[in-house]
Amino acid sequence: MGKETMQIGVLSKPRFEFRSFGQNFDRIHHRMSRFSVPIPEKVWERHSDEIYIVSRTNDVNNTKIRDGKMDIKTFVQAVDGLEQWNPLMKGEFPLPPDILRNEVFPAFQVTLPPLPARDCSYEAFLELIRTHPDLAAVRVHKQRFGYLVHDTICEYAVVLINGARVVSVATESTEVSDLQRTIVDTGMTGLENINYLQAIKRVLGMSPAPLANA
16 A cells, blocks of 8 residues: 555544744744645644643643544654654543543543533533642644645644743654655754643643753
């Protein structure tokens, strides 16, 4: 079988990803735009508001709420410094107690709090998070500019993490060799590869490491 052709906004088999955060990636952004082939207008620029649930004890499950839906991805493996993630669950509110008990809170790797006896609404779930000593609900706004370079999905993003502004550059694909070529040609060589979960924890001070490339 041939390799899968990448399309922005279209689901595929688990992809490898390289992402970094900092304060200025203008040169990389410019090179992405120059190397990119034409892409659909609908993915030129996209905005989203999401809530990430971060845990002091978890670095392998990426949990966020977007458009009222719970989305959990789990870390699969690292290959040549690239991270591969796979969907773990998707759910809509209200969430049944057994889903909270058996899927959601185990992903946070924290002590299970008292759960409601009935289906849990969006508001009730956020209250569970806010009152848990090891969890935080973090508001993230993303302004993403999409590109397609060497058959890898690239983006430059302006990100507000609880209002703190950072920028991010990323490339993802099912093919490691394509990613490696894109990293070199766009000028991302030498940047630290960190994911949203790690970046948010650094901004919050939940992790002692400084933000990459700050």
